[in-house]
Amino acid sequence: MNNEHHEIQPKTIFQTIINTPLTDQDKEVLMFLYQPIIGANALCLYLTLLSEINSTTGQSDSLFHVDIITTTDMGIKQIMQARKKLEGIGLLDTFVKEDIELGFNYIYQLNHPETAIRFFKDEILSITLLNVVGQRKFNKLFEQFQPKEINLAGYENISADFKEIYLFNEEQVLSQQEFIQTIHHQLKKSRPKRELTVDSETFDWNFFLTQLTNFGIQLPEDEADFKKMVLLYHQSLGIDEFEMANLAAKSFDYYTNQINSQELKKQINQAFYPQKKQRKIDPFYKDMKLSEEEKSSYRYNSLKQMENFSDADIAVVMESEKFAPEIYLTMVKEACNLFPTNIEKYNVRFLVEHSKLPNSVINILIHFVIVIEKKTTFESEHASKIANDWAKEKICSPEEAIIYVKHRQKEKQTKMNTKKPFYKGKQQPIRKEILPDWVENPIKEKKLSKEKKAALDRQIQEFLNRGGES
Known part of the structure; x- marks a missing residue:
């Protein structure tokens, strides 16, 4: 049924239901990922409906819409708009039934938000969020919710196995198979998933x-x-x-x-997005009839002769020439315990189609951003800036890219080492005070003779006897 034909009134009855309670992680995803899209009113409506639900039964009592109006301080029109936003993004399903005596009765079924990982992997949700908050905020949110990498290098996993601690009869799995399948079936029904759809009135x-x-x-x-x-x-x-x-x-x-x-x-x-032709330097053995193994050997030996080229550098170069950039992005991110998003894949695809850099050089760029710079996301603005710089320098091979990166890093380090300390504000001239000569060259005291000292004491005594009169 169309919402337009069922305008709610303050005395219209409704009931709220939810299949399973919301977790703390669900609430964080709502606040940080969904709220920028749906707005404050829609989030307020969702949380208000949620607050009415009894955690034991998973449903609320029968209520009037005036209760929502009072709690949220929103009018009927605002509530309808907020409800549609929740419905459109899959957080709410609305059901209506007409009663002869009571009129229309509504049931609002609250749905759980997507997990953070599924949110960023969903093209509709991730692109919509990007359009609302922009690239910088999007990357910050992605970094906030991505799985954290814990360094356990040097540690050994000595955790106990389940069977070492708990009694478990494997034969019981077979005997209770029907019961287990029933449980699985019930769990699948408990949290229905409504796929988001993109509709357009302007496309027939x-x-x-x-x-x-x-x-x-x-x-x-x-x-x-x-x-x-x-x-x-x-x-x-x-x-x-x-x-x-x-x-x-x-x-x-x-x-x-x-x-x-x-x-x-x-x-x-x-x-x-018209594609620019990539510049490419063919190896000298291109026209030679060699096996893949022989070509790889030639390539390795040519790189080995390069000055200041480590085995790690050679490995990176040879790997960069084996894979397409999108595949290489996935490999590099997974090696760093990260996962590529649709936005990142699009950013890589954009470089392939618009930059003049060969795919192998783009792969080095990906490696530089994710591994060397330790950035968790492959941002379009940052990557395009580097790609333009490399294109300007006419970098056509992965080894040239690595040499250029090393050169720039060395220049940067040299500048940091030779940089003078910076003081904010204009330095005031220091006023140097000239001290009097008696401070620098104090006059040496001369000791009085016994006769002069006795005469001075006598004069002081006479002065005191007169009461201090001169």
Whole structure:
């Protein structure tokens, strides 16, 4: 049913339910990741509905909407807007039933937010958050929620095994299989997951399907994901039905006549982000008939002869030439106990398509940012700045990139070592006071003779006898 046909009134009855209690982690995700998207009113409504729920039964008593109005200090219109925002992002499902005597009765089912990891991996949620808060804040939030790396180097895991401590009869697993399956089934039903959808009134999906039929091509098997992708590109780039169909016609599999989603993404990127041709230096043995092992040996020996090139440098260079940048990003981040986000993959794809750097040099750039600079995210602005610098220096090979990085780091270290201390503000001239001569050269005291001392004592005594009169 459409919400527009069911306007709530202060005396309209509602009840709130939730399948399982919210955890502290759920509440943090709501506050930091969802609130920037849904706004303060929607979050306030969610928490208000949650506060009415009995933790034992998982549901609230029957209440009137005036209770929400009083608690949140929001009007009916604001509550409706907040409710729609919660529904749209999947935090709330609204059910309505009409009663002859009581009118419309509502049930508000609160849904758990996504975990932080699933939130950042979800294209719709992560891109929406990025558009709201910007790249800098997005990266800060990502760093806040990403799994923390604990250094246990040198430690040995001596934890006890389950079977060493607890009694466990493996035969019981088989005998109780039906009971266990029942429990699993009940748990799956306890927390329903409603997939987010991207809808657009400006894109006629049925007309788009008609165009595909005219081309004689079919949708891929994952139709729901494909539709979400098409609508996302429509909303972000303004691609209409005709243009999208023409791009899809260049992206289908000739054997199955089905659209290849990855190929369509490439067609869209090439159409809207013209690709620059990468500069590449071919090795001297390019035209020689050598096996892969012989080529690898040639490459290793040529790098070995380079001055100040360690075995680690050689390994990084040779690895950079084996993998595509997106795959290399995943490998490097996983090696650092991190995971790549869709935004980071897009940033890498953007460099591949727009910079003039070879893929191997882009891989060195990825290694430099994540491993050397120890940054947890591959930011577009930072990476593009480095890529432009390297392109300006006409760096065409991974070894040139490593040499350039070492040179820049050495220059930076030299500047830090020779840099004079900096004092804020203008230094005031120091006033040097000239001391009088008697301070520098004090006059030596002369001792009185016995006769003069006796005469002086006599004069003092006479002065005192007169009462101090002169």
